[in-house]
Amino acid sequence: MSQPTRILAVDDSRATLEVIKRNLVPEGYEVYTCERVSEALPLLEDYAIDLVITDYRMPQSTGMDLIRHVRANYPDTEIMMITGYPSIPGAVEAIKDGAGEYLAKPFTTEELLSAVQRIVERLMRRRVLSSGDTPPDNFGIIGSSQEMEHVFQRIGKASSTDANVLISGDSGTGKELVARAVHYNSARRASSFVPVNCTAIPDSLVESELFGHVKGAFTGAKDGRAGFFEIASGGSIFLDEIGDASPNMQAKLLRVIQSKEFSKVGSSRVHKVDTRILAATHKDLRRMVDEGTFREDLFYRINVVDIKVPPLAERGDDILVLVNHFLTKFAKAMHREAPQLTDDALAVLRGYSWPGNVRELENLIQRLVVIVDHDLIDVTDLPDAMRFCLPRAGGSNRSLAEVESEHIQRVLTSVGGNKTRAAEILGINRKTLREKLRRIDGVEGE
Ligand SMILES: Nc1ncnc2c1ncn2[C@@H]1O[C@H](COP(=O)(O)OP(=O)(O)OP(=O)(O)O)[C@@H](O)[C@H]1O
Ligand SMILES: [Mg+2]
Incomplete structure (x- = not known):
C-alpha cells in the first residue's frame, strides 16, 4: 500500500511529545518529534511531512512562526495546533493563519486520534482527487442508498449557498460529518470550522464563551479572550446539540444571528459577525417549538436549509x-x-x-x-x-406488537425459558416481562 502518513510533532514539553507518539505510532503513523521550531525546519526539509502538530507557546520562536513557515513553503502539509486556548489570545490568529485544526490542552487520546484522523482523511481525499482517478465523491461519507443520495444532494445545495443549516437525525447517524462536509465544500473552507457543544457550556459562561471577554471583565478574568464567534470569523460555527441550548443561550444566539454583531463581555465595542451557522440536533425541534421549549424565532433563523440524516x-x-x-x-x-x-x-x-x-x-x-x-x-x-435479532422474511408489514411478541419469544427460547435471563437481555425488568407475556399469550407469565 501507500507510504504511512508522516507526522511531525513540535512541543517544548517532552511529556506531550511522548503522549502524541505513544498514541499515534500504534495507529500506523510515522511520527517525528522535536522540542524547538529550529529543529523542525530541517525535518520538514528532509522528510515529506504530511501533518505538523505544533504547540503554540514555545521558547524562542512560537508555533505561529512555524505555521507561517509551513504555509509558505509546504502548501500541501496540514497543520494542527495544540493550545491552552482559550486563554491564549494569539491562538485565534494562528487558527486564522492556517492551522486547520486545534486541540485544547489537556486533550484525551480520543480527541487526539479523531482530530488526526479527520486531517488524514482530508489529505487522502485531496490526493485521490488530484491523482485524477476520481471516485464518486460523496464528501467522504460512505453510502449509496437512495436515502443517502438525497442527503448528498442537500449537502451540495447547502454548500453552494451561505444560508444557515439545521441538520437533524438520531444519535450516531453522522450529523457532524454532514456539517463538516458542508463547510469544507463551501466558499468558507479556507477558514475555520468551529464546533461548539451547546450542552457543555454552563449557563453563566454562555456569553463569554460565545463572544469572548476583555481583560478584567469580571473577577478572575486576568486575560482577555476570544469567543467562538470570533474564532469562526470567515468560517462556520457548528452548534452541536442545539436542542439542548438553555433559554439564555437561545436568546443570545438569536440576538447575534439577527443583529449580525456582538460585543465582548466587559466592552461596548461592536464586532461584525461573518460566520455561517450550522446546527445539529437529535431532537424534534419543531415539536419543541410547539411545546414551547425551543424559540420559534430562533428555529426559523437556523432552519433555512434543513438536512435530515436517516437512521442506519x-x-x-x-x-x-x-x-x-x-x-x-x-x-x-x-x-x-x-x-x-x-x-x-x-x-x-x-x-x-x-x-x-x-x-x-x-x-x-x-x-x-x-x-x-x-x-x-x-x-x-x-x-x-x-x-437474537435474526431477520425474518416478509417482515415489513407487521405491527410493532407482533415484532415485539416474536422477539420476546425468541429470546425466551434461546435461554431455555429462563425469565430472569430473558429480561436481562431484553433490557426490561421481570415484572414488565411478565406483563408483556400475559398480554401476548393471555396466560399467566409466572
Ligand atoms: N456515512 C458514514 N460513513 C463513514 N463514517 C460514518 C458515516 N456516518 C457516521 N460515520 C462515523 O460514525 C461516527 C458518528 O458520526 P457523527 O459523530 O457524525 O454522528 P452524530 O450524528 O453527530 O452523532 P451524535 O448525535 O451522537 O452526536 C463517527 O465516527 C463518524 O465518522
Ligand atoms: Mg454529534
Missing part, C-alpha cells in the same frame, strides 16, 4: 458497504488482514435495528477486529443482543 436501518445495502469500510479501516490500524463476515453474520447485521446507528456499527466492527483472531467472523462472534 433505513439505508438498505449501505450497512454492507459500511461494514467493509470499517473492516478495512480497523484492520489497517491493527496491521492485520481484514477479516470477512459469513453470510449469516451479515444477515444478522442487516436485520438488526441499530439504535446507535453508524457509531454503533463502527464500534462493533472495531471490537470484532480487535478481539476475533480468526479470518471469518460468524454469528457466534456477534453480541448476544444482536444474535
Whole structure:
C-alpha cells in the first residue's frame, strides 16, 4: 500500500511529545518529534511531512512562526495546533493563519486520534482527487442508498449557498460529518470550522464563551479572550446539540444571528459577525417549538436549509458497504488482514435495528477486529443482543406488537425459558416481562 502518513510533532514539553507518539505510532503513523521550531525546519526539509502538530507557546520562536513557515513553503502539509486556548489570545490568529485544526490542552487520546484522523482523511481525499482517478465523491461519507443520495444532494445545495443549516437525525447517524462536509465544500473552507457543544457550556459562561471577554471583565478574568464567534470569523460555527441550548443561550444566539454583531463581555465595542451557522440536533425541534421549549424565532433563523440524516436501518445495502469500510479501516490500524463476515453474520447485521446507528456499527466492527483472531467472523462472534435479532422474511408489514411478541419469544427460547435471563437481555425488568407475556399469550407469565 501507500507510504504511512508522516507526522511531525513540535512541543517544548517532552511529556506531550511522548503522549502524541505513544498514541499515534500504534495507529500506523510515522511520527517525528522535536522540542524547538529550529529543529523542525530541517525535518520538514528532509522528510515529506504530511501533518505538523505544533504547540503554540514555545521558547524562542512560537508555533505561529512555524505555521507561517509551513504555509509558505509546504502548501500541501496540514497543520494542527495544540493550545491552552482559550486563554491564549494569539491562538485565534494562528487558527486564522492556517492551522486547520486545534486541540485544547489537556486533550484525551480520543480527541487526539479523531482530530488526526479527520486531517488524514482530508489529505487522502485531496490526493485521490488530484491523482485524477476520481471516485464518486460523496464528501467522504460512505453510502449509496437512495436515502443517502438525497442527503448528498442537500449537502451540495447547502454548500453552494451561505444560508444557515439545521441538520437533524438520531444519535450516531453522522450529523457532524454532514456539517463538516458542508463547510469544507463551501466558499468558507479556507477558514475555520468551529464546533461548539451547546450542552457543555454552563449557563453563566454562555456569553463569554460565545463572544469572548476583555481583560478584567469580571473577577478572575486576568486575560482577555476570544469567543467562538470570533474564532469562526470567515468560517462556520457548528452548534452541536442545539436542542439542548438553555433559554439564555437561545436568546443570545438569536440576538447575534439577527443583529449580525456582538460585543465582548466587559466592552461596548461592536464586532461584525461573518460566520455561517450550522446546527445539529437529535431532537424534534419543531415539536419543541410547539411545546414551547425551543424559540420559534430562533428555529426559523437556523432552519433555512434543513438536512435530515436517516437512521442506519433505513439505508438498505449501505450497512454492507459500511461494514467493509470499517473492516478495512480497523484492520489497517491493527496491521492485520481484514477479516470477512459469513453470510449469516451479515444477515444478522442487516436485520438488526441499530439504535446507535453508524457509531454503533463502527464500534462493533472495531471490537470484532480487535478481539476475533480468526479470518471469518460468524454469528457466534456477534453480541448476544444482536444474535437474537435474526431477520425474518416478509417482515415489513407487521405491527410493532407482533415484532415485539416474536422477539420476546425468541429470546425466551434461546435461554431455555429462563425469565430472569430473558429480561436481562431484553433490557426490561421481570415484572414488565411478565406483563408483556400475559398480554401476548393471555396466560399467566409466572
Ligand atoms: N456515512 C458514514 N460513513 C463513514 N463514517 C460514518 C458515516 N456516518 C457516521 N460515520 C462515523 O460514525 C461516527 C458518528 O458520526 P457523527 O459523530 O457524525 O454522528 P452524530 O450524528 O453527530 O452523532 P451524535 O448525535 O451522537 O452526536 C463517527 O465516527 C463518524 O465518522
Ligand atoms: Mg454529534
